[in-house]
Amino acid sequence: MKIEKVPMKGLTSEEYEKALKISWKPKLQYAWDNGIAIGKYLQGLKEGKLLASCCNRCGRIMLPVRSFCELCWRPTDGEIAVNDTGVVNTFAICHVNWDASRLKPDEPRHIPAVIEIDGASKGQGIMHVLGNVDPAKVKIGMKVKAVWKPVAERVGSIDDIRFFEPY
Amino acid sequence: MKERVGIVGIGVTGFNSVSPSLSFKELTYTAAVKAYGEAGLHPKQIDSFITASEDFMEGYSIFDEYVPDQMGAVMRPVHTVTADFLQALGVGCMMINTGRFTTIAVEAHSKASNVKTLDEVQAFALDPVYLRPLKENAKFVAGLEMKCFLEMTGNTEEQCARVVVKNKKNSQKNPNAAYGAELSVDDVLNSEPISTPLKRLDVSERADGAIMVVLASEAEARALCKNPIWIDGIAWFSGNGNLWSRNIAEADYARLAMRKACSMAGISDPRKELHFAEICDEYSYKELQHLEALGLARKGEAGYLTESGVTSLDGDFPVNPSGGSLGVGHTFEASGGMKLYEAVLQLRNQAGARQVKDAKRCLVQSWRGVPTATGAVAILSNE
Structure with a gap:
């Protein structure tokens, strides 16, 4: 095949329709076992609590719950409920959706943030989103608090917290 | 082989049709604790870590990012071999034979019970042009x-x-x-x-389960272990x-x-x-x-x-x-x-x-x- 015969552009919709092609939509479905740690953490969320694991060797209070301390290489020593408040460690202001489509100018921006939770060890944060806040006013170090869904709507998911808002 | 490699520790979980009581991380951790215990090594003393896994079986892209915790390999060199465990073991042997590594941990696990469309995953391995259109299991x-x-x-x-x-x-x-x-x-x-x-x-x-093996160079294997398997x-x-x-x-x-x-x-x-x-x-x-x-x-x-x-x-x-x-x-x-x-x-x-x-x-x-x-x-x- 001579290279100059290859059209150096994308196909138009019309050309695409006519092109010889094969398509395949994979059907990939999973149901991951929670096991011990994730199970406890999700149950905590359903009850409106953020649970953290303690390691008596390194003294860390770690989020989310884990059944072993990955640094000390030993089982953790139980869970405690930490606060549902924290400090913004870092954040991004997103102008595109999950599927890469652009948000319309009047749609609120998504603000995913790492939130260091009060009562857990330094650097122990969770990922969530900020809400009820002007994106221009969000700052690293800002104090935020969880806004929970009503009890009846909670299912044991990180979505049981709607978002974190400044307080 | 240029120099033999010794197996100085091995651990498995049992193999079961399902394993809901443990997450995949907890499953591997269970096998790893046994293997490192046998080898008498803390994971910090292991030079590099390999996991044999296939993203489509895990349901994660770039699955290697999800393995360090349960191997004790946080902030350590880890890589995935997308193949059977024995192929990952071969890679571990080659790494030791370079002389740059003394001990290597190799892991594989199955959470096949978590894959709800196992036959679809298998079908996805068929050639898309010459086989999939036939729509055979x-x-x-x-x-x-x-x-x-x-x-x-x-x-x-x-x-x-x-x-x-x-x-x-x-x-x-x-x-x-x-x-x-x-x-x-x-x-x-x-x-x-x-x-x-x-x-x-x-x-x-299908069955679920995990295995972890600790490999060592011939000299190190003799020092670590009374009965290494070669x-x-x-x-x-x-x-x-x-x-x-x-x-x-x-x-x-x-x-x-x-x-x-x-x-x-x-x-x-x-x-x-x-x-x-x-x-x-x-x-x-x-x-x-x-x-x-x-x-x-x-x-x-x-x-x-x-x-x-x-x-x-x-x-x-x-x-x-x-x-x-x-x-x-x-x-x-x-x-x-x-x-x-x-x-x-x-x-x-x-x-x-x-x-x-x-x-x-x-x-x-x-x-x-x-x-x-x-x-x-x-x-x-x-x-």
Whole structure:
């Protein structure tokens, strides 16, 4: 095949329709076992609590719950409920959706943030989103608090917290 | 092999049809704690970590990012080998042979019960242009291989059924096995057809479980361990990737990997120099096909060896004393690992009721499953 015969552009919709092609939509479905740690953490969320694991060797209070301390290489020593408040460690202001489509100018921006939770060890944060806040006013170090869904709507998911808002 | 590599620690979870009480991380951690405990090493003392996994089986892209915690490998070098455990083990041996690494941890696990569309994942491995439009369940590949193998060699469906009976019987003596059963040849022959001549009981059932192995250089293995198990040779090969033009009757990949592994290990007559084998029996006929490809049986002889009890637990040359995938359960990327674990137990004289007498040298073999023509062989010894 001579290279100059290859059209150096994308196909138009019309050309695409006519092109010889094969398509395949994979059907990939999973149901991951929670096991011990994730199970406890999700149950905590359903009850409106953020649970953290303690390691008596390194003294860390770690989020989310884990059944072993990955640094000390030993089982953790139980869970405690930490606060549902924290400090913004870092954040991004997103102008595109999950599927890469652009948000319309009047749609609120998504603000995913790492939130260091009060009562857990330094650097122990969770990922969530900020809400009820002007994106221009969000700052690293800002104090935020969880806004929970009503009890009846909670299912044991990180979505049981709607978002974190400044307080 | 340039320099032998020693196995100084090994750990497995049991193998079960489901494992809801542990997440995949907790499953691997359970196996890792045992392996590092045996080796007497903290993971900080291990130079590098390998996991054998396949993203489509895990349901994660770039799955290697999710493995350090449970291997004790946070802030350490980790990489994934997207292949069977034995291929990852081979990579670990090569790393040690470079002289840059003294100890390597190799892990594989199966959470196959979490894959709700297992047959779709298998179908996704078929060629999108030449195979998928036919819309056949991927097990058709096993059906046509079995047909061709039996026709070309004269082995029989009944002899394949005897493999199932034997392996499920062996696995009754294996506390880690999920699918032990007392079956008759007729039970197998009368089970529902899947892709004739393949029947339901010719197919191994999936299992969950994890394995972790700690490898060390020869000198380090002797320092760490009283009874290291040695990897004398290890190799893997791929046959022809195109289903429609490959040598379907014979497992070329196994023949080639065996030749290479034997030359590394200095073995010229495997049947005499080896004492038992753990080989891939994902489907019943695969055990027979592999026996012939590995040179452990002559062409057309594997079925007879099974029938006459040579490959039974108390026979001259036991094959799959663990119970194999048919008896223990099929663990996908961890399959070679499950079989390696049995080999290590046997060579350490720790296999309990299924101990093969005077087992000093053996081979472990794996296959990547349909529709592949890829497999690995490892030769192990205890002296």
